[in-house]
Amino acid sequence: MATSDIQVAEHALQHHFADMEQQRETSTFGMWMFLLTEIMFFGGLFCAYLVYRASYYTAFVEGSQKMNIWLGATNTAVLICSSLTMALGVRAAQMAKPKLMIALLLVTILFGLGFLGIKAVEYHEHWVNHEFPGPNFHFETGDPEHPATDAQHTEIYFSLYWAMTGLHALHMIIGVGLVLWIVLAGLRGAFTPHYYNPVENVGLYWHFVDLVWIYLFPLLYLISKKHGG
Amino acid sequence: MATAVQTVERENYLNANYGIKSWLLTTDHKRIAMLYLISITAMFWIGGFFAMMIRLELLTPAGDLVSSDTYNKLFTMHGIVMVFFFLIPSVPAVLGNFLIPLMVGAKDLAFPRVNLLSWYLYMAGGITALTAMVMGGVDTGWTFYTPFSTTYSNTHVIGAAVGIFIAGFSSILTGLNFIITIHRMRAPGMTWRRLPLFCWSNYAAALIMVLGTPVIAITLLLVAFERAFHIGVFNPQLGGDPLLFQHLFWFYSHPAVYIMILPGMGVISEIVTCFSRKRVFGYEFVALASIAIAVLGFLVWAHHMFVAGISVYAALVFSLLSYLVAIPSAVKVFNWTATMYKGSIRYNTPMLYAFGFIGLFTVGGLTGVFLASLGIDVHVTDTYFVVAHFHYVMVGGMVMAYMAGLHFWWPKMSGRMYPEGWAKLSALLVFVGFNTTFFPQFILGYMGSPRRYHAYPPEFQVLNVLSTAGSSILAVGYVLPMIYFLWSLRYGEPAPPNPWNAVGLEWMTSSPPPTHNFDETPVVTWEAYDYENQPQEEVTIGH
Amino acid sequence: MENNQQHDESVVGHIAPASMYVAIWAVLMAFTAITVFAATIELHVFNIVVALVIATIKGTLVVLFFMHLRYSTKLTMVTVVASIFFLFILFGLTMTDYLSRGWLTYPGH
Secondary structure, X not given: OXXXXXHHHHHHOOOOOOOHHHHHHHHHHHHHHHHHHHHHHHHHHHHHHHHXXXXXXXXXXXXXXXXXXXXXXXXXXXXXXXXXXXXXXXXXXXXXXXXHHHHHHHHHHHHHHHHHHHHHHHHHHHHHOOOOOXXXXXXXXXXXXXXXXXXXXXXXXXXXXXXXXXXXXXXXXXXXXXXXXXXXXXXXXXXXXXXXXXXXXXXXXXXXXXXXXHHHHXXXXXXXXXXXX | OOOHHHOOOOOOOOOOOOOHHHHHOOOOHHHHHHHHHHHHHHHHHHHHHHHHHHXXXXXXXXXXXXXXXXXXXXXXXXXXXXHHHHHOOHHHHHHHHHHHHHHHOOOOOOOHHHHHHHHXXXXXXXXXXXXXXHOOOOOOOOOOOOOHHHHHOOOOHHHHHHHHHHHHHHXXXXXXHHHHHHHHOOOOOOOHHHOOHHHHHHHHHHHHHHHHHHHHHHHHHHHHHHHHHOOOOOOHHHOOOHHHHHHHHHHHHHHHXXXXXXHHHHHHHHHHHHHHOOOOOOHHHHHHHHHHHHHHHHHOHHHHOOOXXXXXXXXXXXXXXXXXXXXXXXXXXXXXXXXXXXXXXXXXXXXXXXXHHHHHHHHHHHHHHHHHOHHHHHHHOOEHHXXXXXXXXXXXXXXXXXXXXXXXXXXXXXXXXXXXXXXXXXXXXXXXXXXXXXXXXXXXXXXXXEOOOOOOOHHHHHHHHHHHHHHHHHHHHHHHHHHHHHHHHHHOOEOOOOOOOOOOHHHHOOOOOOOOOOOOOOOOOOOOOOOOOOOOOOOOOOO | OHHHHOOXXXXXXXXXXXXXXXXXXXXXXXXXXXXXXXXXXXXXXXXXXXXXXXXXXXXXXXXXXXXXXXXXXXXXXXXXXXXXXXXXXXXXHHHHHHHHOOOOOXXXX
């Protein structure tokens, strides 16, 4: 290891830690603890989803028919690809390859923006089709027996859809900002194999946001087989 | 003790540097604790003002001082300010922030900048909520029950909800910092079995903060969205279930009761053992009881909903689980009592407050067991019995413990001694005033007087007058410490490093501590609370 | 690359081979295709079971390998398990209410 590495590392050691190892493990543990709070944050929404899906299954099927399954599947793939480039980016940081890291993280940002772009197309479609809850909401139900109540229950499905995917999209936007921050710091040469906690932690955050989508996709898009595509 | 030991004042965290900027941009956990102390004290008086207005209105049976709408806003804002902006941060954010790094022998919390951020979030949340109150207030009750909060109330629900949402993140970050500090920042030799019980109980409270707070954050966000964008998650007109709101709300807000009481229990454990000059009885049980309370606290929330329309079978399950919380709570009370047994007890102010805590918490806790049983709860739901119960735990328990802790560690925090005589008087006034205020409410509630009304039948007046009279005694009891603490900053005798002759790392550094807490990292080679093997010096201050 | 493997792991953290990440990525993509396909078959209640099992497999892979949980301290693992545990307490105890609401029949209903 080069002496400059050690200098960067010593510079990065905060006064209240004994050594770099304590600092690194503390920061990683802190990030995991933060992700725990994120799990509980989304958990409230998933709990609401569970309750209403158990109560209004048919309405949820009706609502999910309005989802564009191919755009959803594409977005899932985009996020998985972004997770790969992110994981490889963290690995490049571990191996003292700052240029490779920056390149991989820039690709990650592109995937992230791609996800948000596709999501925006979907949101636009739902918006013009009056599938946003509230006074403009309009839904032609396929249930001949209880058309009115079924449409109302579908509005709950869409409320949850917008709340869950909206919160997820917000996390994506924050994630893109964080990765950009890492890229800029990387350009200044802030990271070495002895000090790359911020890269690792942003990586953990990015993978977590991917993880949430891995559950959102089947729960919101793939409720029943009636999908033709 | 007036010898000129401290002619040249040692450099400490208070005099290390000066100026408003050195405070607002500090990352020193001790200074952040002082920032919290100032802000939550302000919140305490705002909440206290609302409480006095409530008590004044209830002096007479007729609704003559304020209208029923104003009264609704008063009790709502009293609840919001006291619960979210005073009780939840009180002991953790002030005493915990100050003491946890000192107690574990660290230079600071694990994430000092995050710690400062949490204070700013607290302030942002507090100002947002207060703005909503100044602009006209909120009338939903601190519980924000839907659909009233989402659809029918025409007050500033969104502002209050967003304020609590922001302050919630402050609480999350504080909890996260505590957990990680206690795991990762302990000095050599400070094993889990030597960890002070104050740290154990704050650790348990921090677990609840990180696990529970996000759930209420998302829930209040949904309420705000429902009002702002008509997203209909809880809207009964669409088939949404208002009870789902209550489930999500109480999933946090019941454990939040333990966020409030657990750190207080930690304070009491420290004080009882110090002023009894004995090792705390059953250290391991007291420590694990904190964790047990934190975990069991997550299993009991629906006992707030027994009459709300939940399934009677679920109510049975929750009722049964609620009884379980009594076990670790009782373990603590018995162990404190056993610690005092045959101890050489000293009646200093912190110990007087601790006595008050143990007695009042026991009353509050036992009436909690009444309320956990389905049959009695149905009888007294939404009466003053419930109000009295939780004020016995929250004010009689938590605020007592907070005052006890402030008196115990004030010499360490400020470097000054307060006048012991006045402090003893304030402890007495708080105890008498508290009981006069809230004991009559048990009787009122049992006789069927409902809560949250600004008028009541004339036959309840005697008890209400008693309660209002008690609240003014209580107010004097709270004003006094504020005066003599401020007085002591200028005129108090300089405090020695260890005025109570207590054990614990925080007493082994100077008062007030230097910026980095210890001149060199301490190495712990002794067991916690080793009072028996400590030389029995006389306490020199405060006789 | 071999040279880097000699770094003190306690400081640098575990460095997994790039091929492993690519393999995990391929499995995740394959499962995405499978879950979309499985949703087009009518399996009644098992549709959701299949979808959630696949999602959980994918999630576990992400957590174990992309997020390095496999190489992390026990403390980190406990944190993950605890979050899942309390999430299930939230789901489970809430559902005790919703699932048992219809059990008791009232006279006249």
